[in-house]
Amino acid sequence: MPVDLRNARRPGILRVSGVSESLRPLDWGTAVISRTLKALGSSVLLVALLGLPASVTATGTDVRARQLESVSRGLSDFTFRTTAAADEHPCSGRGVDNPATPPVTPAPVTSPPVTSPPVTTPPVTTPPVTKPPVTKPPVSKPGVNPPSHGANAIRKIGLGVSMVPGSSLENNLKAYNAYKSAVGRPPATWSIWSDWGFATNREFPTGPIMKALKNDGTTPLIFWQPVGPTADYSRMKVIANGAYDTYIQRFAQDVKAFGKPVILRFAQEMDGGWFPWGDSRYDNTPRLFVKAWRHIVKIFQNEGAGNARFLWNPLSPNVNEGLYPGDAYVSYVGFTFFNWADNSHPWKGMLAGYSGRYAGMRRITSKPIIVAETGSAPDKWGNSRAAWVADGYPAVYAKLPGIKGIIYFSVDMSQDTHPPQPNWMLEGQSLNEYKLLVNQPRFKGTLK
Secondary structure (H helix, E strand, O other), rough: OOOOOOOOOOOOOOOOOOOOOOOHHEEEEEEEHHHHHHHOHHHHHHHHHHHOOOOOOOOOOOHHHHHHHHHHHOOOOOOOOOOOOOOOOOOOOOOOOOOOOOOOOOOOOOOOOOOOOOOOOOOOOOOOOOOOOOOOOOOOOOOOOOOOOOOOOOOOOEEEEEEEOOOOOHHHHHHHHHHHHOOOOOOOEEEEEEEEEOOOOOOOOOOOHHHHHHHOOEEEEEEEEEEEEHHHOOOOHHHHHOHHHHHHHHHHHHHHOOOEEEEEOOOOOOOOOOOOOOOOOOOHHHHHHHHHHHHHHHHHHHOOOOOOOEEEOOOOOOOHHHHOOOOOOOOOHHHHHEEEEEOOOOOOOOHHHEEEEEEHHHHHHHOEEEEEEEEOOOOOOOOOHHHHHHHHHHHHHHOOOEEEEEEEEEOOOOOOOOOOOOOOOOHHHHHHHHHHHOOOOEEEEOOO
């Protein structure tokens, strides 16, 4: 801290009768001590003060100049205050009367040599070197964690598509090639449905469609649905107890053999009642769902299927947290949103429809998010699907940074369901807007 010494009181001058005050500061200090002690007549006192040998007296001619000068220097550690002017420094040459008394020069004195005791240097002890602890990077469990792209990577969203639910692999290939021709590039993901209990599509897909996906760098997204001719395929307790382990092991081995990332969307929308595997169907409960999910993931890990990714996809934004298997067993989390635009559902844009579901996911986990199914009804009430696409994707990119993928459900459901659903297909102007989006760098992400 700076200290202002301008107003500090400075020490005065020690005046001793009979001593010349014109001496230099060190000579003056020497003379002061010598004269003072001589006047006192105490050689013993000087010996005590200076630490000199007993044979040395206190007269002005008995003490060497260098020793007295040394004492004078030592006196600088003390402060003598008298009536001298407060603004004069004792070494400034001002504020001191200069009588004509000549300076007193002490005669040299022969002193016995001073022998300094030997200095013993303590041994130097080097402190032990403490190595910092080695921090190992987190280990990614096979079949769970998607790779990290680094903090400095440009954020991109991967745009995937679903087009032929429940269709044959041959039809998948035709639709896949048609999509690439329409938009000018392959999608980030391609959806394929697989039902546990039906021979037509229960096994891991193979053939030309899988070769095309691998060559294009498109990630297969398997809608892996525990459904079959009997209720047991959809009962979580039966799955957790190992009834389908042989099938699950075989599927895991085929995923491993594929050699590229595969996303498994197991038992999607499990918090709804419309699918037989829902948590309110049969004897299913959230606890049993979690138990079955973890059982499946462990089988994939035991089989070494490290390229498997597990997508947990409820429907409600207020999903029961008890249905979440835990971060150690989940690669991606996802949700579903459709702009129905019917008498029960007003027209709603992508950002408005996604925001509540996004918040619901973030309430549970920080895992990356995939919008696993989304789409809009055709133009209605003065609104257009083309604008829904053109405005929605950039808004979601800007406002919901945790979303890593969006899968558009481009399927006409108007004739195939009871009650009928809208025609969700990208066509006409909405397809043109989508083509512009997928070729922007920010929407060229991958899902690995």
